[in-house]
Structure formats: structure tokens, C-alpha cells
Ligand code: F6R
């Protein structure tokens with residue numbers, strides 16, 4: 421890889437090069453995200469639940485775009501599959517595209533009235549997330565779930581609303597299959 425080139429490695433689901441930043445979310449940083457506190461306390465909190473790499477050239481300006489890739493590990497806390505924190509965009513009317521690259525997942529979507537729905541994520545699936553819709557990725561498979569994303573650079577992230585109110589549905593394993601539970 422040249423120092424001045426940014427590359428998206430589709431097979432590996434990774435992004436390297438110029439203007440790329442990354443973040444890692446370990447279980448210890450996801451306190452309160454999963455339903456069962458008891459299962460959480462029993463888990464290895466050093467486990468990596470997900471990683472994100474982002475390409476941003478322009479900063480958080482209106483009119484710009486971010487490109488990103490998320491990799492969610494397979495795993496569960498109790499019966500609940502590993503997932504991202506999830507968020508609304510701070511500027512609520514900003515939408516986003518997701519697309520499935522590898523693995524098997526569910527995209528959990530919820531509007532501001534807490535009406536929630538899901539979409540299946542698989543290699544080649546395309547997901548338009550309108551503005552005003554909170555979104556979270558859940559890995560319901562046995563391999564790393566890899567998902568691409570593109571969103572407006574001035575969207576921002578509101579994690580607090582989800583942190584305090586949660587999503588109205590959770591994806592749990594029941595009798596060996598993913599099942600949607602309402603809260
Ligand atoms: C950006 C976006 C994704 C997520 C990523 C991690 O707007 O939706 O790139 O940021 O999947 O999830 P969160 O941000 O919820 O921890």
C-alpha cells in the first residue's frame with residue numbers, strides 16, 4: 421500500500437491509508453448496552469465487540485461525506501447477540517446508506533416514536549436509513565459481520581438518547597434462532 425493511497429479491501433473488510441481513522445469497542449465500553457447485567461458481568465470484558473474504520477477528507481462540514489466500514493464480532497452476552505451501540509444522528513434529518521459485505525446480520529431501525537423494524541443484512545444487501553431513524557447492527561451469524569456505510573459528514577452522533585432510552589426491540593437467540601423481543 422502506498423502511503424498516499426486509501427484502499428478499501430473488500431475481501432478483508434478493511435480500510436487503510438490516508439485520511440483513515442479507526443475505533444475499537446470492547447465489551448467493557450458497552451456497559452448498559454446489553455439487557456442482562458448478570459450475563460455482562462460474567463463475560464470477558466476485554467473482548468472486541470466491534471471495530472469501525474472511517475475515511476474522512478473534509479472534516480464535519482455540510483455537504484461532505486464519510487465512508488466507513490464496521491466489523492462486528494460473532495458472540496453474545498447471555499442470549500443477546502453482539503451489536504453496535506446504535507445512535508440517532510445529531511442532525512436528525514441526515515440519512516445514511518449501509519450495505520452488507522460479509523456475514524449475517526440484522527439492522528435494527530427505530531423512529532422517534534419508538535416504532536422499530538429490522539432488515540436482514542447479508543453480502544450484497546443495501547439499506548437506506550432515512551433521517552430521524554436510529555440504527556444499530558446486530559451480528560446473528562457465526563463469522564464477523566462486515567458492513568459498509570456512507571453518511572453526511574455533518575450528521576454527528578447522538579448516543580445519549582439510545583443510552584438512556586434504548587431501542588424498543590432487541591435481537592436475542594431463542595431455541596437456536598434469532599428472535600425479536602419487544603420492550
Ligand atoms: C455512522 C454509522 C456507522 C456506525 C458504526 C458503529 O453514522 O452509522 O458507521 O458508527 O456501525 O456503530 P455506533 O456508532 O452506533 O457505535
Ligand code: ZN
Nearest residue numbers: 509516555571
Ligand atoms: Zn449512523
